[in-house]
Amino acid sequence: MAADILLWEALNKALNVEMAADDSVFILGEDVGLYGGSYRVTQDLYAKYGEWRVRDTPISEGGFTGLGVGAAMVGMRPVVEIMTINFALLALDAIINMAAKIPFMSGGQFPMPLVIRMPGGVAKQLAAQHSQRLEHTLMNAPGLRIAVPSTPQDAWWQLRQAIRSNEPIVLLEHELLYFSKGPLDAALEPIPMHRAVVRRPGRDLTLVTYSRMAVLVLQAAKRLSAEGIEVEVIDLRSLSPIDWDTCTGSIQKTHHLLVVEEDCGFAGAGAEIVATLSERCFYELDAPARRHAGLNLPTPYNGALESASIPTVSTIMDAARHTILSGETS
Amino acid sequence: MKRDNLISMLHDMLLARAFEERAAIEYTRGNIAGFLHLYPGEEAVAVGVLHAAEPSDYIVSTYREHIHALVRGVPANIVMAELFGRRDGCSKGMGGSMHLFDRERRFMGGYGIVGETYPVATGIAYTIAMQELPEAVICFFGDGAVNQGTFHESLNMASLWNLPVLFVCENNRYQIGTEIHRHSAVTNVYKRACGYRIPAEYVNGMDVLAVYQATQSALQRIREGTGPQLLEIETYRFRGHSMSDPGSYRPKVEVQAFKDEDPVTIVLEESIPNYPTEEQIHAVGEDNIAHLTGHLHREGYIQPEGVILMKKEADKTVNHAVEYAQQSPEPGMEDAWKALNCNRGKEVLI
Secondary structure, eight states, rough: OOEEEEHHHHHHHHHHHOOOHOOEEOOOOOOOTTOTTSSTTTTTTHHOOTTEEEEEEOOOOOHHHHHHHHHHHHOOEEEEEEESSSGGGGIIIIIIIIIHHHHTTTTOOOOOOOOOEEESSSSSSGGGGGGGOOHHHHTTSTEEEEEOOOOOOHHHHHHHHHHOOSEEEEEEEEEETTTTTEOOTTOOOOOTTOEEEEOHHHEEEEEOOOOOHHHHHHHHHHHHHHHHHHHHHEEOOOSSSSOHHHHHHHHHHHOOOEEEEEEESSSHHHHHHHHHHHHHGGGSSSOOOOOEESOOOOOSHHHHHHTSSSOOOHHHHHHHHHHHHHHHHO | OOOHHHHHHHHHHHHHHHHHHHHHHHTTTTTSSSSSOOOOTHHHHHHHHHHTTTTTTTEEEEESEEEEEEHHOHHHHHHHHHTTTTSSSSTSSSOOTTTTOBBBTTEEEEEETOOOOOHHHHHHHHHHTTTTTOEEEEEEEEGGGGGSSHHHHHHHHHTTTTEEEEEEEEEEETTEEEHHHHHHHHHHHHHHGGGGGGEEEEEEEHHHHHHHHHHHHHHHHTTOOOOOOEEEEOOOOOSSSTOOOOTTTOOOHHHHHHHOOOHHHHHHHOOOOOOHHHHHHHHOOOSSSSGGGGGGTTTOOOOOOHHHHHHHHHHHHHHHHHHHHSSSSSOHHHHHHHHHHHOOOTOOOO
């Protein structure tokens, strides 16, 4: 029976279950221990597992993420929390040059069971340096996998799957989703970590999205339905690899594609998604595949400008109508 | 110092010199490509440090690491095959000169980005400490690497959590072409360790025995639970930074002065009872004769003929290594995908 739970609580439970099951799982990051985590995700774990397994680190993102890499090479399963994705820029050498490449450039000798959790996205007026999306940068690093849960159920399973995997996996967690509620059915069988899911079936438009935008897109789809537009909503759940088959199957039915992302549009995640799906589905599409993305703008502090810099339910609806209309007029 | 240890160190130093000089030749022949950073002049560091290590210790090294791998026990064939980019190389041709790995021998890699060895070493050491094992991690880095953030971040964490890491600075006085006085406000690397409460020591890197002894005591302190230690081992590379660098920024007199301090020569002084002939010295390498004259009557362990024999053996080993590398197959693209997906297990992706 599924009880409703907050997304951060689902992550917390997932960590607890995996740490109890496997001594090689340990957490490290800034304020993850005594303080309980900036978003409460590691709450109570320090008291339960002690300082060696829930390690408060100095403010040294490059150093402690690299420490996770070294530990993973000798079979540990470190879960590194980078307080916010913005600080991950200081750890990109450890993530891209080390975690993603060591198994490869050693000729396949080393495991890399490293999980790096990063809260991110545009939250509430945190200004330019604390409102970034870096999925495009990480997607371009072969050897890394990227999970983007949007529901407590997915957060629960995807974190557990990431911890059990021997590959380096980045979990992008949206800061505005931590306190979103949803069912968690612990008895439900997990679906593969990289598999996309159809959140809502529809016949008129395939709308591919992920993370917090999946929540907004579902709201937009509901309202569009009242206008007679039936949107099929695909939540990718994983940005590397991407489950293309689920997307192409949907496009074969709707003949229209819109990608909604919070990432900046220019060279963002959506650029890859639209390019690949256009290549694969060119003759299926009745209209040009489109992106609706964040503006190519550092996030402004001002609340109204901040809202205007990323997709909202209303702009998503406009983009959906436009995508369908451009097919009809062409 | 026991005779066998000394002979074994001399063997490794001679092999190291022969291996690297041959690698340089194979590079000019086009058999080795990319960046090739050679070790001549610095042999006493790798040999002295690694002879003091246990097989259960972990080694993390830089991009100038052929000799660290060799001395650690990776066969010359396998190292040469990797330099040639072949399937039988220790990284199956995916890594090359800068990325030698051997999991079985706990050789945890050569890293091409300056400053990466520290976090890898602290991560392994964290695991050792967590599991309360008697092992240690030896972390190599150059003088140019001490100005990277990871140096300070990792020394701080290693000390804070009392991790079993031996930080070994191979101070060859140059970060590529920038001399240490021009890249570091404090040029004594060992002095920096006190900022992190890490015991540190300066060692003459031209004297393999001094390196060996300093390493042995540092490792002993680590195993006793004293926490991380740092050795600054001053050395000198006879060649440029890499094969694309003639090293012309260094004054000739400086290069010669350090060649006079050649570690291979010094270990010979320690081991040869009689003054060798000019011819014999020439056979051991292009090292300075004058330096040997002060040590004529020392009680030695090896005859000059023995050294010549060892040198010949080293050349033979290197010749075999080159033959082996030449005959090893090129890896295919399927090998590359296999390496990339080595940790995927049974999971089927789209």
